Amino acid sequence: MKFVADTMLGRLARWLRLLGFDVLYPETADDKELLRFADERIILTRDKELGKKENVLLIKSVRIDEQLRQVVDELNLNISSPLSRCSVCNQILVEEDKKSVRNLVPERIYTNHDTFWGCPGCNRIYWKGSHYDKIIGIISQFKNK
Numbered sequence: 243m244k245f246v247a248d249t250m251l252g253r254l255a256r257w258l259r260l261l262g263f264d265v266l267y268p269e270t271a272d273d274k275e276l277l278r279f280a281d282e283r284i285i286l287t288r289d290k291e292l293g294k295k296e297n298v299l300l301i302k303s304v305r306i307d308e309q310l311r312q313v314v315d316e317l318n319l320n321i322s323s324p325l326s327r328c329s330v331c332n333q334i335l336v337e338e339d340k341k342s343v344r345n346l347v348p349e350r351i352y353t354n355h356d357t358f359w360g361c362p363g364c365n366r367i368y369w370k371g372s373h374y375d376k377i378i379g380i381i382s383q384f385k386n387k
């Protein structure tokens with residue numbers, strides 16, 4: 243299932259990407275531009291008018307945890323590949339050879355980790371740091387319900 247999020251839902255877009263979903267976030271798109279995606283993506287919006295259209299999910303809450311819960315429950319999402327996607331630019335991450343990231347991450351990180359992922363879109367490097375455990379913890383709450 244693919245999504246496009248309206249300008250009010252930047253955090254939700256990032257979190258859905260962390261859950262592994264393909265989410266576009268065209269920051270300046272108006273309703274008309276968003277609706278062009280409706281054939282291939284579910285539109286996520288806080289706009290009541292837009293929410294009445296076909297293939298649009300009206301997000302009820304302003305709280306990120308409730309927003310995420312609504313999307314996962316109402317669309318019955320199967321979270322099968324969390325943390326497989328860049329939360330910043332939506333690209334699928336690629337596992338990197340350790341040596342190739344030597345100059346791209348802090349020395350301490352390089353020494354303490356063996357597995358790294360790179361984003362082909364924005365070139366960010368990811369590893370399983372303290373942030374990772376926290377995010378996995380949050381994601382598991384959404385999986386178990």
Ligand SMILES: [Zn+2]
Nearest residue numbers: 328331361364
């Ligand atoms: Zn990226």
